[in-house]
Every structure is written in structure tokens, then in C-alpha cells.
Amino acid sequence: MALIRSRVDSANAADCPFPLNNLPYGVFSTAGEAPRCGAAIGDMIVDLAACEARGLLDAGGTFAQDALNGFMALGRARWDAVRARLTELLAEGAAPDLPLVPMAGATLHLPIRVTEYTDFYASRNHAFNVGVLFRGPENALPAQWTHMPIGYNGRASSVVVSGTPIRRPMGQLKGEAGPRWAPCERLDLELELGAVVGAPSALGSRVSVEEAEAMIFGYVLLNDWSARDVQAWEYQPLGPFQSKALGTTIGAWIVTQAALEPFRSPGAPRANPLLPYLQESRPGLYDLEIGWSMNGQVMARTNYNVMYYSSAQQLAHHTSSGCPMRVGDLLGSGTISGPTPDQTGALLEMTGGGKTPVTVNDAARTFIQDGDTVALFATAKGEGYTIGFGPCTGTILPARP
Incomplete structure (x- = not known):
């Protein structure tokens, strides 16, 4: 077009x-x-x-x-x-x-009243990289990862619009003899795309991938801020809680499916066939360059089409238990990462868990410091035009002890 x-x-x-x-x-x-x-x-x-x-x-x-x-x-x-x-x-x-x-x-x-928020884990590169840090390469991916979208229910109340400052959280951090109460020391971003649900489903019903796609109103840039040290102490056995509740920043503009239709793209190669309820009849991802910067320096660029699961597949799986969806539900794609460090959507990956600092404006960084500003960007290139999402930015404020 x-x-x-x-x-x-x-x-x-x-x-x-x-x-x-x-x-x-x-x-x-x-x-x-x-x-x-x-x-x-x-x-x-x-x-x-x-x-x-x-x-x-x-x-x-x-x-x-x-x-x-x-x-x-x-x-x-x-x-x-x-x-x-x-x-x-x-x-x-x-x-x-x-x-x-x-x-x-x-x-x-904020463009919508966010009724519910669910975050997924749908980039194989990201899931593998993080799995290696926690469990080693042999056990990096859980056995079910290539069979279904993995997600968790987050906090809708802390979803904020681009430009809203984010307060560094306090939390329990693991110490030698037990936990200590301190400001988060390993604050991170997550580069994501959020799907905005524009149609409801009923309690006890399931929707197909095709029906799920028709329920999606559009997409926003999404940064799911993450307190990695809080997460490391709390996430077993039930998963992220306070480590993800500090804030989720979304862009102010919702780009519709119609605008992205010319840019449909297949996702990452399949490791195995999906069960029928997750199979798509056409590509569900988009050829969309996406990346992030810190304090004005571009840190990473990748493409949304590296993802393993589409938003429609995530939404269909969300309803597979009969879970009802509401107008205004928000689904985070999960961190979008390519295969190399300069394509990663989180500092956790980029720095190898904080072991390899990166340079930001001549200063070494492993995680986000107070005063740092993180900005996400995404564009699709058409014939003589660009589809953009507008800014998705947040600046970190000091913790309140």
C-alpha cells in the first residue's frame, strides 16, 4: 500500500x-x-x-x-x-x-481504562537468554514453553501513560542470612508491544485464534518495569508479584490493526506443531522495527516478528480455561529480543545478569539508575510512509525508604 x-x-x-x-x-x-x-x-x-x-x-x-x-x-x-x-x-x-x-x-x-493486565513471555530469544542465567543452557526453556504462551496476571492499577515518572521500589532483597529491606538495586526495563482488547468474551467460553484477532482493537508500546533483585527472591513458587507491580508504561497512541495490516509477518520458526486451538490460518505478527534508548542513546533494535506467539494466540490461550475478557484488557507481548546483545529488550540479557556493563553516554551501566530516562520506539515502513507509535518514556525517581 x-x-x-x-x-x-x-x-x-x-x-x-x-x-x-x-x-x-x-x-x-x-x-x-x-x-x-x-x-x-x-x-x-x-x-x-x-x-x-x-x-x-x-x-x-x-x-x-x-x-x-x-x-x-x-x-x-x-x-x-x-x-x-x-x-x-x-x-x-x-x-x-x-x-x-x-x-x-x-x-x-492514558488512552483506555485498563480493566485487567496480563503479561506474557513470548520471545524465544528472551526466554532462553534469561533461562540460561537462572538454570543453565540445558534447562533454559521449560518443557511447556514451545507448546503454549506463558503468562501471569499483573496489576492494571499501575499502568501509566508515557511521560509518567516511575518511583524506584523498595523491597525484600536476598541477603546472606535472609532478606534485607532496601531500594531495588537491579531495576530493568522490558521492551514490549501491548495488545488492547476491544471486545468481551463470556465466563466459561473459549475463543479461537481468529475470533481473538477480531477482538483486538490495536497495539501500544509497553515497558514493563522490572525489579530483578526483588523478583529473584519472590518469584518461586508463584511467580512475579511486587517485582512487577511498580509500574507499566504504555504509549499514548493506540495503532489499529487496520494500520498494521500491510505489515503482517510470520514469527519465529516452530520447534514443534502447536495444538489445534493455537494454530493460525495466516501470519499473526508484524514486520515492525522496535527498540529502546536510555538517556537519548539507542541501546537495542530488533523486530517484533522474532516473537514465537502472536497476541491473538495469547488471547485465545487466555480464554482456554473459560476466563472472561473485558473491553480495556491489556496483554503485554513479553520482552521482545533478537538473537544478539544489541537486539535485546532488557538490561538483564544485555549485561548477562549484570556481569558485563554497557556504556551509556560514556558511563558504565548494568541496570537503571535514578534519573535515567528509558524510551521505546517502533516503526513500520510502507511505500513512501511510516507507521509510528509515538513515544513511550519514563524517568526513574529515587526510592522512598
Whole structure:
């Protein structure tokens, strides 16, 4: 697909993250006005609430709300109709005047009310690298890993929007004679893509991979901050708890499936056939360059298509027990890592568990220090255009002892 030219000139630049081909959704506010829904186009935001008030769009009044949950609950047919109408209104030469707000003067908010949050572990490179650190190469991957998506239920209450500072947590750290109470000393990031669930499922029901894909509204960048030393002491036998509850940062813009459709890509090669309920009829991943930086220095680049399981497979597996899903559920992909250190999505891997420091702006780092800013990025390249996700950043504040 080629660039769809827009009446907003800035959207037509080949390196603009928000061309008319993209149209990601978010929530924004301006001085003296309440948060409402918008769509990014070039360096502007389309005020979707104002468009609806003028009769230019029909979203059942949901765009005046301070989260996209109401719009998502209208279903895929309405998602498609609104996207098609927005494309008409924003096309080059379109007639109606539109309420456009400069992005530079707007405040971006959490785009959804996160009802539940689940994090997965779906990169084989990441799972193997971390497994080697904990269990050695012979036992790096659990026996079930190549048969089903592994995940855990996280905290929706600590999901925050890009730009929100993250406080270094206090925790129990393993000592020689038992635990000690101290600030986390091995604070890490996790480079992920989050899938936003836009349709519910019922208690006791299961959904297929195809049905699961139809339930996904779109994707956000996601950084699942991790206290590795807290995690090492607490994670057996039940898994991560306080080590992951300190905060999860997501980007302010939700990129829709429709925008990513031209970039579908197969994932990592299979070690064995999956059970029928997890098999896909078409590729479920995307050719999406993704990476992260610290204090402005790019640390790693990889591709989302290195993943072993897609979000649709993760969602289908999530419902396999009859677990109900809700509009606004968030599924983290798990850390996205390629096969080499400069393609890893966490410092735990990049530094070999803290044994091999990396250089950040001429300073040695093994884990994240107070004042450090971590930023994620992701782009897909089309014919004369770029699909971007916008920033996903967080700066670490000192612990409160």
C-alpha cells in the first residue's frame, strides 16, 4: 500500500509517524478543557468529540469520554466505519473544515481504562537468554514453553501513560542470612508491544485464534518495569508479584490493526506443531522495527516478528480455561529480543545478569539508575510512509525508604 495523501501537509512526509495510513487513537486535553478522544494526523490531533458534535462522525457520543473504552465497546463494524469516514475527511482535497489541535499544545492521557493486565513471555530469544542465567543452557526453556504462551496476571492499577515518572521500589532483597529491606538495586526495563482488547468474551467460553484477532482493537508500546533483585527472591513458587507491580508504561497512541495490516509477518520458526486451538490460518505478527534508548542513546533494535506467539494466540490461550475478557484488557507481548546483545529488550540479557556493563553516554551501566530516562520506539515502513507509535518514556525517581 502506498501513502494516502492528507490535507494535513505534515502527514505526507515519508518519515512522519502519523500519516493518513495510520490514524492512531488516543485521549488528549487542552488548557481549560476536559480530556476527550482524538486521532493523530501529522503534527495535529483531530478532535473526535468535536467532529461528532458537528455530525461529521457517528460514535454514539463516546468520543466525548475520557477513555476509548466506550468507542471500543461499539464493535468492529463501527471501528471500521469510523476509520473509513476519518480517511475521507482527512484526505487531500476534502471539503469540510475539521477541528484540528496542534499536538505540541496538547496533553496526552492514558488512552483506555485498563480493566485487567496480563503479561506474557513470548520471545524465544528472551526466554532462553534469561533461562540460561537462572538454570543453565540445558534447562533454559521449560518443557511447556514451545507448546503454549506463558503468562501471569499483573496489576492494571499501575499502568501509566508515557511521560509518567516511575518511583524506584523498595523491597525484600536476598541477603546472606535472609532478606534485607532496601531500594531495588537491579531495576530493568522490558521492551514490549501491548495488545488492547476491544471486545468481551463470556465466563466459561473459549475463543479461537481468529475470533481473538477480531477482538483486538490495536497495539501500544509497553515497558514493563522490572525489579530483578526483588523478583529473584519472590518469584518461586508463584511467580512475579511486587517485582512487577511498580509500574507499566504504555504509549499514548493506540495503532489499529487496520494500520498494521500491510505489515503482517510470520514469527519465529516452530520447534514443534502447536495444538489445534493455537494454530493460525495466516501470519499473526508484524514486520515492525522496535527498540529502546536510555538517556537519548539507542541501546537495542530488533523486530517484533522474532516473537514465537502472536497476541491473538495469547488471547485465545487466555480464554482456554473459560476466563472472561473485558473491553480495556491489556496483554503485554513479553520482552521482545533478537538473537544478539544489541537486539535485546532488557538490561538483564544485555549485561548477562549484570556481569558485563554497557556504556551509556560514556558511563558504565548494568541496570537503571535514578534519573535515567528509558524510551521505546517502533516503526513500520510502507511505500513512501511510516507507521509510528509515538513515544513511550519514563524517568526513574529515587526510592522512598
